Amino acid sequence: MSQPIITCDRLSKRYILGGFRSTGLLSYTPPSLRETISHRLREIRDVVRGKRDRKPREVNEFWALKDVSFEVSRGEAIGLVGRNGAGKSTLLKILSRIVEPTGGCARLRGRVASLLEVGTGFHPELSGRENIYLNGAILGMRKVEIDRKFDAVVSFAEIEEFIDTPVKRYSSGMYVRLAFAVAAHLEPEILIVDEVLAVGDYTFQKKCLGKMQDVATGEGRTILFVSHNMGALSQLCSRGILLENGQVTANGPMREVIEAYFKSASDHRAAQTTFPIEPSKPCQFLSAGLYRADGTPAADFGCDEPFVIRISLEVRRNMLALTPWFVLYNPEGTPIFCSDVRDHDPSITGRLGVGVHSFEIKIPAYLLAPTTYMMNLFCSSHMEQHDTRTSCCEFTLRDLTSARPNRPGVLRLMLPWNHQEEPTHLAMPQPAGARS
Amino acid sequence: MIEQDVAATQADVHLNGRADCLEAPVPPTGIEDYELVIRPQPGWIAIDWREMWAYRELLVFLVWRDISVRYKQTVLGFAWAVVQPLMMMLIFTLIFGRFMKVPTGGYPYPVFVFAGLMPWTFFSQGFGAAATSLANQQALLTKVYFPRLFVPVSAAMVFLVDMAITMVLYAALMVIYGVAPSWGIVWLPLLIVLTIIATLGLGVTLAALTVFYRDFKHIVPFLTMILMYTAPVAYPISIHSQVWRAILSLNPMFGIVGAYRSAILGLEWDLPSLAISATTAVASLIFALFYFRKTERAFADYA
Known part of the structure; x- marks a missing residue:
């Protein structure tokens, strides 16, 4: 039995929120030069005055990862799931050697390529051809x-005739296709992929997923894949790892891990979610909630009643084609439907300027099957994803009125059965005792 | 059998460079013998030359990218590389040559000043570009791994192309003024290497500092000005006393700019100044490389 290709042994990563730490340079908000100098001066002053027992300044620690241990065998495809801020990206960044762990040790027994963002290093002024070489390098x-x-990259990206055009003239779809195509043709033993399939149109997402599947199954490479797309995860990955608050809380077959993820998410169950303010984002969701038709907040609805999703979005900078959208998932992780702000009025994005915008989306009665749902909220502009909120607004639909409460399928349509009657030639005699 | 195991262990230790992270000997067959260990590494780390060599093509691509991007969508294109030193030469000739009548050892002032402007232009543009290079490339720092040293190095190296163009220009200038180069010009390649060392020494340090403290973006213009007036770009080295020369030689470009003139025009060599400046340059590069390695692991947390 060969050694696992990836071994993580108690990997930890600590961030200091604000404040200053003299022993290292890890913090979200770096101290300014002035702070650094004044801190050093204070140290010198304290030494001169012989003050040794200076109490350490209060620091606000945050463990993005805490004692994360797992192993991955050669050729496995691992799906990494968890809510935003659970530490998925931090883990991928450590394994890609972009950030250094605070503690623990990881061993990688193979060449690693990581795809944390589509098109890293693309230069808008350079042509597609030039960017393929640059990005590849x-x-x-x-x-x-x-x-x-x-040639394989160019034909995968379907940009043959534009290969010598600067990529700044590309449509966003072409840009993303080219960027993914380069990365898809890497031949590492270990491929690390962050949520990159959230870009591009549906056909291309399908194509990317297919390519990743080829890589995983056909070519026998090891894949570490982060996604909020549970459908893609269960399709691609055999095993899953669930991260919660920087720790591994489930590690096993993908299906079980997805179930555990949904279960863990329901612990913080809230049909009305208010999101923390993140001032660095050019736009962010403030809240999302579910309401009955009469306006009362709720998390349980009957299949026979319509309900309303209310989303509040703060825009802090004017952006081109700012588009909020969301996807509803069932507990199996299947996306049920996706709704986009432009669905009824494509020009609406032009009116989403600086300010707080509220949206109301009415979900009609008799549409969704009775089960539990979760919503992933996105706000994207031209090519960038500005805000992503996953697993919010969990709610349950119950079938209390129909004649068949348990039926398979993701839809609960109440379709009329038009009825006509004709006589039959094969009528059978009524058995004795049966009602006539 | 035991001997084989020992041999295998040694082979692995050699490959990893870290014996402490190995628990079981791995048979060195095929791809199994490759192991990358990721763990916190406190303290100073030496440069990983082997990795840099493995990534060498990326350095070429980065330099080539900056060169091809720099003059895209400009009307004059590469002529801009000529315009800047030419304008400097004209202004200096007017002010220092015509108005102030700075002594030039008998050479026409344009020929005199251009010999100093060549290395100075490379140095000032090179370290300036290197200083802001990392802070301007946050996406590269936070999204992909490669030897980070390539970013400031490629940003500075781009200006070697400009320097080559200005050298052709200078040759034309010497033909116009009928000045023949002295035999000392054979030292020019060595001086160019020294200029690169001085440029990287300052540029790489500033690049790392700028990631943590954006203040250094604003410091660069001041630094450029201070270094320029303390280096003998516009005037000959001979106007300073021996003591001042020794002090000013701590500016690596002091000795280097003077030496360019000695090499090209045959002016008197000031070897003590050159020695001090060369030492400063080499020392600054060694410090820069170590400081960069020490801080680079935190770049992604700050950028």
Whole structure:
């Protein structure tokens, strides 16, 4: 039995929120030069005055990862799930050697390529051809390797005729296709992929997923995959790892991990969610909630009653084509439907300027099957995802009125059965005792 | 059998460079013998030359990217590389040559000043670009791994192309003024290497500092000005006393700019100044490399 290709042993990562730490340089808000100098001066002053027992300044620690241990065997596809801020991205960044862990040790027994963002290092002024080489080199490919795969990349991205056009003239779809195509043709032993399939149109997402599946199953490479798309995860990954507050809380078959994820998410169950303010974001969701038709907040609805999703979005900077949208998931992780602000009025994005915008989306009665649902909220502009809120507004629909409460399927449509009657030639005699 | 195991262990230790993280000997067959260990590494770390060599093509691509992007969508294109030193030469000739009549050892002032402007332009543009390079490339720092040292190095190296262009320009200038280069010009390649060392020494340190303290973005213009007036760019080294020369030589460009003139025009060499400046340059680069390695692991947390 060969050694696992990835071994993580008590990996931890600590961030200091605000404040100053003299022993290292890890913090979300770096101290300014003035703070650093005054801190050093104070240290010198204290030494001069012989003050040794200075009480340490209060620091606000935050463990993005705490004692994360797991192993991955060669050829496995692992899905990493967890709510926002659970530490998924931090873990991927540590394994990609972008950030250094505060504690623990990870061993990777193979060449690693990580795809944490589509199109890292793309330069808008350069042509598609030039960017393929540049991006390939940044992702760790040799020139001969890129030469060899050049045609495959171009045809995968479907941009043959624009290959010598600067990418700043590309449509966002073309840009994303090209960027993913380069990354998809990497040949590492370990591929680390963050939520990159959230970009591009549906057909292309399908194509990317297919490519990743080829990589995982056909070519026998190891994949570590983060996604909020439970459908993609269960399709691609055999095993899953659930991260909660920086710790591994489930590690096993993907299906079980997804179930555990939904269960853990329901612990913090809230049909009305208020999101913490993050001033650095150019726009963010303030709240999302579910209401009955009469306006009272609720988390349980009957299949026979319509209800309303209310979303509040704060825009802090004017952006082109700012688009809030959301996807509803069932407990299996299947996306049930996606709704986009432009669905009824494509021009609405032009009116989403600086300010707080509220939206009301009415979900009609007799549409969704009775089960539990969760919502992922997104706010994107031209090419960027500005705000993502996953697993919010959990709610349950119950079928209390129909004649068949337990039926398979994701929809609960009450379709009329138009009825006509004709006589039959094969009528049978009524058995004795039966009602006539 | 035991011997084989020992041999395997040693092979692995050699590959990893870290014996402490190995628990069981791994048979060195195929891809199994590769292991990358990620763990906190406190303190100073040496430069990983082997990794840099493995990534060498990326350095070439980054330099090439900056070169090809710099003059895209400009009407004059690469002519801009010529315009800047040419304008400097004209202004200096007017002020220092015509109005102040700075002694030039008998050479026409444009020929005199251009010999100093060549290394100075490379140095000032190179370290300035290197200083802001990391802070301007946050996406690269937070989203992908590669030797971070390439970012400031490539940002500075781009200006070697400009320097090559200005050298052609200078040759034309010497032909116009009928000045022949002295035999000392054979030292020029060595001086160019020294200029690169001085540029990277300052640029790499500032690049790392700018990631943590954006204040250094504002410090760069001051630094450029101070270093320029303390280096003999516009005037000959001979106007300073021996004592002042020794002090000013702590500015690496002091000795280097003077030496360019000695090499090209055959002016008297000031070897003590050159020695001090060269030492400062080399020392600053060694410090820069170590400081960069020490801080680079925190770049992504700050950028």
